[in-house]
Amino acid sequence: MAFPRDPKVLFVVSPSMGIPIYQQLVDQIKRMVASGQLAGGAPLPSVREVAVTLAINPMTVSKAYSLLETQGVLSRRRGMGMVVSQDATGTQAIRDRLALLRPTLERAAEEAAQLHIDHGAAIALFEKVLKGKR
Amino acid sequence: MAFPRDPKVLFVVSPSMGIPIYQQLVDQIKRMVASGQLAGGAPLPSVREVAVTLAINPMTVSKAYSLLETQGVLSRRRGMGMVVSQDATGTQAIRDRLALLRPTLERAAEEAAQLHIDHGAAIALFEKVLKGKR
Amino acid sequence: MAFPRDPKVLFVVSPSMGIPIYQQLVDQIKRMVASGQLAGGAPLPSVREVAVTLAINPMTVSKAYSLLETQGVLSRRRGMGMVVSQDATGTQAIRDRLALLRPTLERAAEEAAQLHIDHGAAIALFEKVLKGKR
Amino acid sequence: MAFPRDPKVLFVVSPSMGIPIYQQLVDQIKRMVASGQLAGGAPLPSVREVAVTLAINPMTVSKAYSLLETQGVLSRRRGMGMVVSQDATGTQAIRDRLALLRPTLERAAEEAAQLHIDHGAAIALFEKVLKGKR
């Protein structure tokens, strides 16, 4: 049990949703890194563990991890599985949390424009939704 | 009291984008109905016409129209083309423009929460993005 | 006004239903002949009149009349429009009302079999539906 | 506890008949779900398999499956094929076998009324037809 502490990381996926499972994992891990929930060097649960827990295909988890490795967010520690990169350029880029939020807001702005919803109404709705979140 | 001839309805699609063409058409028509640009009873350009104009396959257009028909947004006038449903429940649901915008904003709120971005910062970013739209 | 009495015949069609309009007209007229509501020699409303009343295309009415003429149910009286055939073989065949009802019941029996509904339950449901009709 | 492998599900279609092939498939699968022959979670033969077996185009099969998915009868397991929805509202509605039979019987009752056929005669004919089915 000399492993680097129990990685109490939990992922959630919604199968049969529009977004691919591997993509949901990638986004989720990025957000956890950005918010500091996953610090540099922190270990990630093994591919097999995630696969069993979420009842998904191991290859799907592997694809997510590989993608994040390519992007420099995760590193492969031989014999120890994946860990969050210490301060690689990849991780650096993710630290800008606003940048991660922007794409979705841009899509919302696009939709608002096409629906002829003015800025005030759109912002009001966003505020309402944010408050409803908790 | 003649019918609004020459349906000057124009669609735009971005091929080679991630979103399927038929889906782009579906979303676009829904927004046009929602914004009142396409009123109840308004005729839609024929499948062939759209296909030629956008240089896509008629079946792709047909698929979009069929989907909208099952959703109650469009009605088929046998041998006479498609028209926007008069006041079907489907169309009704679409009339609420804010409701159409909400899902995306909810996703944004969800992401903001996971990123530990506070409400003020999120709203500020949304305002910035909205202004950037034009 | 020397026309053979006002043909108080009324047709009903449900547009945007599965069954073609001309077919609905054909079936309806056959049933009216079978039940005696339209006796031999009785005049039918003109193509134009039916088309205007039901707000459908005259060609559709014409197609129904022509089909019935081919089948010997109607006859074309020059200058007088269509009338029910006096006792042509076509009309004769229609006089068997049960035969007209049979196809639909056969389809029902087919469906009941595929649904594994036994005869007793199917008949019980039919009785219930018949009583509900009035 | 292994999944019910070898889905011995067989479909039959009559090409060159009036009813579209995809519609025949849809109806057939609905009846199989209704009669319990296809339980919730049961896997369906792959699009390609059905296409080869019935010697029809994969897209035709795909269209049937897609329709049943939008109706909530089937679910897509990403990359793993289609299965019968566990207990979706769509499936639920189908479980009532009598309800599936009713529309046809109502049409028959309607026709009987228009033909002035009394209830007794109509039921007698239905019994006769049912017996003739086997």
Add this chain to the structure above:
DNA sequence: GTGGTCTAGACCACT
């Protein structure tokens, strides 16, 4: 003229 159906075959995304 309208939309609907089907085919044959290619390519892509997900697991």
Add this chain to the structure above:
DNA sequence: GTGGTCTAGACCACA
């Protein structure tokens, strides 16, 4: 392996 998307082109039914 799975289903999804799109194409090009043919034929049919309806009004």
